[in-house]
Amino acid sequence: MKLSVAPLFCCLLIPTAWADDNGGLKKDTAPPPPHALDEGYRGTEDARIMTVEQAKEMHDGATISLRGNLIDGSGDKYVFRDKTGKIDTIIPQSVFDGRTVKPDNMISINGSLDKKSTPPVVRVDRIQK
Known part of the structure; x- marks a missing residue:
């Protein structure tokens, strides 16, 4: 039993001795300061909500996030407005989830x-006050 454990133990140690240092994180240089970054993910600084003007230029089926006000509408059809313009929206009552939204409430x-609709519409699946 002792003889079979010793060769197994040696086989597990040998690959680490032959491993060369080709990849992974190398900590020999300091990272650039945050204000010097020009590409990549930077967390909440990069997260931004698009405008209605930008949304109208997106392709069919694009995911849209807007921040502004519902200014008119009833049933499932509403008009959403932000600082750049207006867009028609379709918001099922289930999305409101019992919440009341007033025209002066800023929502996302x-x-x-x-x-495919003329004019383009946003089919809303989530509202956040």
Whole structure:
């Protein structure tokens, strides 16, 4: 039993001795300061909500996130406005989840752009006050 454990133990140690230092994180240089970054993910600094103007230029089926106000509408059809313009939205009552939204309430909506409709509409699947 002791003889079979010793060769096994040696086989596990040998590969680490032959491993060469080709990849992974090398900590020999300091990272650039945050203000010098020009590409890549930077967390909440990069997260931004698009405008209605930008949303209208997106492709059909694009995921849309907008921040502004619901200014008019009833049933499932509403008009959403931000500082750059207006866009029609379709918001099922289930998305409101019992919440009341007034025209002076700033809200965020998430959904998908339907450019097959004329004019384009956003099919909203989430509202956040």
